[in-house]
Amino acid sequence: MNAKGTILHKSEGFMVGRILIADEDSSHRIWLNSSLAGAGYCVEAVSDAQALTDRARATAPDVILLPERLAKRSGNVLCAKLRALPETRNAALALIADNATRAGRLSAIESGFDAILRHAPAPRLLRAWVRNLLRRQAAEAELQNALAPAAPLGFAEASDQSMAPPGQICIIANSLSEGLLWRNNLTARMRDRISVLDPQRALQELGNGQSADAIVISHSAEDPDRSAQLVSELRSRSETLRAAIVLVQEEPDQESTISALDFGVNDVLEDGFEAIELSQVLRREMARKARDDDRRASLESGLRMATFDSLTGLHNRRSALTLLDRITEAAERTKEQFAVMVLDLDRFKSINDRFGHRAGDAVLSEVSQRMQNCLRQGDVMARIGGEEFLAVVQSCDAATARVAAERLRRVVADSSVKLGEDGPEISVTISIGMVLGGSGGSEGSAAELIDLADRGLYAAKSEGRNQVTIYQSAA
Known part of the structure; x- marks a missing residue:
């Protein structure tokens, strides 16, 4: 007990929950405290509503235990006040009822309590309730903490x-x-x-x-x-x-x-x-x-926005690099090859200049879906720039990779993109640079392999566009 009459109990080792007890009856406070002792909780007990509010602000408890007589005296105000405090907004509130009448329980539920316990529950039952409330509170806290970074963007509302x-x-x-x-x-x-x-x-x-x-x-x-x-x-x-x-x-x-x-x-x-x-x-x-x-x-939704491109639905650059790193590591273990392709729409700027950016977006969306549908499950298609894409084809040799690249090129070039029912048809082509990674292929990190494929893309553009060029090292 400290100088202010607050009972403190702190177990040895780590804490699995912060419990705040408020009760005018000192013997009941001591009994509740001793019932929870030894279970690894950090327990604090106070004697009135004001002390409860002060300590709640200072300690941000996980569970608050209140006797019915104190809750009745403070009415709904105390529960509403605790729910309004940022430190206790998500705390589990449990009422320890004096006589557990149905009318009393209904009033407690309406006031916002999460659980109603009978007066002086047996220690084993009390601890079971506390365990249950702590698990639920921890699960909610985990969700809130995961959403906290997105709160300024409005996703967590x-x-x-x-x-x-x-x-x-x-x-x-x-x-x-x-x-x-x-x-x-x-x-x-x-x-x-x-x-x-x-x-x-x-x-x-x-x-x-x-x-x-x-x-x-x-x-x-x-x-x-x-x-x-x-x-x-x-x-x-x-x-x-x-x-x-x-x-x-x-x-x-x-x-x-x-x-x-x-x-x-x-x-x-x-x-x-x-x-x-x-x-x-x-x-x-x-x-x-x-x-x-x-x-x-x-x-x-936030995870999807951080992982996928909002216009095309393909993986974004950050996600694609992560996936390519994993594929590279897996290939080192399995001794398999894989292909990395960098793809770029030819003369895309002229489409935007002639038809407008909305038409350009429609072309990007349509072409993305065509290419995505060409790949096998487990392969990767990503948008890594304005009109630039990345494809990763797993478990393939040079011939298989070449066929896959040509299929991607044809699915773009063979059919024009029609803008609406009465809109114009836009012819689109794509240039592709490719490099083989894994066993017998080029070595390097995901970023290095993309750089090599990009050199192949530059060669494809230089040689007339609408073609596939495989990068091969001078060695």
């Missing part, structure tokens, strides 16, 4: 989830009749599509194209291991890996709750099915999933 289309909810109850009853009660409160799965074939149905943004599982007291096994299976499959999963128990079952939390459920309702509470939990978890899905889509 979160969409308004209130405008999101209806999601898909799947119910796996103990019987079809129970599932249909749950669906009927939820349908009156939710705009999402709700399906009831056969409890004996749920995994097969989900693996055969049945999508799910959220899955509700009814816990069976007669077969308590079934729900944990089901969650484990769902979390191991790509189709349901990121679906929100909610477990509904008829009455609290500590061991089943611990197993379910460790296998990856998003929440556990311990007092049986109740449509209002379950619908609120589902809305909260589906909104979180939709937000994370948007972040992943933004990340994929």
Whole structure:
């Protein structure tokens, strides 16, 4: 305990999570702290809302544990304040309820809490909740950190989830009749599509194209291991890996709750099915999933923009150099040859001057698609300059490479590019310089091989254009 009365616990070795506890009851603070001791967490406990806010700003905790009495006194203001702070915007907020009434849980969900724990949960159960919340918080933080560099460009902006289309909810109850009853009660409160799965074939149905943004599982007291096994299976499959999963128990079952939390459920309702509470939990978890899905889509979009040329859809120069480096390294191991070609559209400037830059872009796009379609899967086609391209053909000898280069030349030259239905037709040709790399070919880095192929391109241009020239060293 420090001079201000703050309890600090720091385990030996590395920290796997920062936990901030706020509770007016000193004995409860000590109990919570000791329950989390030895699990490798960095735990700090304070006594009031102001101290909580101050320490949250200073330490940026991963999980915040609040007692219901403190949350009630501060109302929704405290939760909203924590969500507004940059240091705690993405922290997991857990309410430790005094009596765990349904009304209290509904109020906590509406206030923005991520989990509601019963008063003085057993240490094993408390740690299971903390583990679960930490995993989820870490996954969200990883997404945000990955998107952080793109934030100034606007790629990381979160969409308004209130405008999101209806999601898909799947119910796996103990019987079809129970599932249909749950669906009927939820349908009156939710705009999402709700399906009831056969409890004996749920995994097969989900693996055969049945999508799910959220899955509700009814816990069976007669077969308590079934729900944990089901969650484990769902979390191991790509189709349901990121679906929100909610477990509904008829009455609290500590061991089943611990197993379910460790296998990856998003929440556990311990007092049986109740449509209002379950619908609120589902809305909260589906909104979180939709937000994370948007972040992943933004990340994929940013990655694509960093890897591919926006006009032609081909690899850009940076991506092509990386791929060529890998192909060069692989060829050293396999003792195979590969061909590097630099291609340049002939007299492209005259196309821009005569027909305009929009026509030039249309020519680039059309020619790129033609050439891309000429290559095998695994070969590389990239745009590395204005009208300059790079092709890499793997596992080929000189004769095969020559045939591939001639095919690329012909696919450009043999058919003109038509600009729209009533637009002009533009004849285009391309010159190609080529060098062989790998076993028996020229040696060098990706950049050096491109330079050699570029010399071949210069020769092709000098000798009249619309032809393929293979660079060969003086040796």
